[in-house]
Amino acid sequence: MQRGGSGGFPALILVLLALGAFGALVYTNAQPAPALRVIVPTEALPTAVDNLWASILEAGFGSDSTPLPTIAIPTAEFIPPTLEAAPAALTPLSPMEIAGATAVAFSVGATPTQAALPATAAPLATAQPVTQQYVTQPPSAWKPPPLIPPLSRDPLGRDHFWFTRPVDSSANNAGLFYYPYGSDGPENLWRIHAGIDMPNPIGETVRAAGSGIVVWAADGLRTAGGAFQDTYSYGNVVVIQHDFGWRGRPLYTLYAHLSAVLVVPQQTVSAGDAIGLVGNTGRVTGPHVHFEVRIGDQNNLLSGTVPGYGSTLNPVLWMVPYVGTGVIAGRLTNAADELIMDADITIREVARGLVVDTTTTYIFRGTAVDVNSDPVWNENFVVADVPVGRYDVIANVNGERVIQRVSVLEGTTTFVELSLGNRTPSP
Numbered sequence: 001m002q003r004g005g006s007g008g009f010p011a012l013i014l015v016l017l018a019l020g021a022f023g024a025l026v027y028t029n030a031q032p033a034p035a036l037r038v039i040v041p042t043e044a045l046p047t048a049v050d051n052l053w054a055s056i057l058e059a060g061f062g063s064d065s066t067p068l069p070t071i072a073i074p075t076a077e078f079i080p081p082t083l084e085a086a087p088a089a090l091t092p093l094s095p096m097e098i099a100g101a102t103a104v105a106f107s108v109g110a111t112p113t114q115a116a117l118p119a120t121a122a123p124l125a126t127a128q129p130v131t132q133q134y135v136t137q138p139p140s141a142w143k144p145p146p147l148i149p150p151l152s153r154d155p156l157g158r159d160h161f162w163f164t165r166p167v168d169s170s171a172n173n174a175g176l177f178y179y180p181y182g183s184d185g186p187e188n189l190w191r192i193h194a195g196i197d198m199p200n201p202i203g204e205t206v207r208a209a210g211s212g213i214v215v216w217a218a219d220g221l222r223t224a225g226g227a228f229q230d231t232y233s234y235g236n237v238v239v240i241q242h243d244f245g246w247r248g249r250p251l252y253t254l255y256a257h258l259s260a261v262l263v264v265p266q267q268t269v270s271a272g273d274a275i276g277l278v279g280n281t282g283r284v285t286g287p288h289v290h291f292e293v294r295i296g297d298q299n300n301l302l303s304g305t306v307p308g309y310g311s312t313l314n315p316v317l318w319m320v321p322y323v324g325t326g327v328i329a330g331r332l333t334n335a336a337d338e339l340i341m342d343a344d345i346t347i348r349e350v351a352r353g354l355v356v357d358t359t360t361t362y363i364f365r366g367t368a369v370d371v372n373s374d375p376v377w378n379e380n381f382v383v384a385d386v387p388v389g390r391y392d393v394i395a396n397v398n399g400e401r402v403i404q405r406v407s408v409l410e411g412t413t414t415f416v417e418l419s420l421g422n423r424t425p426s427p
Contacts, residue, residue, distance in 0.1 A: 184363055
């Protein structure tokens, strides 16, 4: 009995403690909740910052000093600067002007007779024969690169492409197709052409076609001493005697109608050297360079003179063709083997049946100022810069047609004989 009583006392104590804790919790929850305190934000004054640089700037330090330079940001479109035009004082003087002499009158020697001009042509300033009569256009595209001279790929050694082109490929260095060497132009209105013309804007660089020495460099407009071979039709002219020749005969190249001459007589030049600028001096109606190849003799070498107007050869047989092209040269004769003059020649591509070029045969007047057949080829027509391929060479003579088929190789002259004795009937 005594063990059972002592064992229940702790349990009673635990029950009483639990009841007391529960009662305290009930009492606490029964009390009213305290009122919430709302905090309203206010604009407080800024706290002073102990910053030395801020104090210095607030005091206005540097306000009286020189401001640093500033660069405005560009807003307009950028335009590259251009060089100012060269002053007139830099224009080359003629020999008479350099010597201090005054211009004097001079006589004009015999020159080829000029055919009548069309009624619509502008009146000429003087009665001198016209060298060129056409309107030029600036080049619109780059030309192909030329081959490198000297060049002779003909198996018989007949080719003599020894000269480079006198104008860069970035301009126009091809001759006018409608006024080739030996022709008198469209409608037979112009003088027989002793060279080829390369139309370009005034100021385009003209370069030496080969190495040699300058034997003429003068203004042919204003002074008697500057008139090239007694005619000022050529305007400003440069003539180079080359340090190579053909079978012991000297070769010369001529560059006419220049706006400026950049060399002096007796100056040595190399192929590609700048010798002048394209112009429209002399008897022209548009800016271009007139390019001639002349062949001299021992008398020219001994006397130091330039061979005359009747000593020209077709320049395209001496000037390198473009890459990927060749030259077609030929003779057109009648049944008696006589040369036929001023006849139409057409070059037609076989593969596509398209006409790629046209020209006319040379005109020989039987005078001292004639054009000449090449001493190697003895031709009377030439078509330059023909792309490699197969072509029909067609001549039309008084309603009759003559055809020969040829193959053109790069850097080579293809020669063709056209004879009325073997003509092909017209279809």
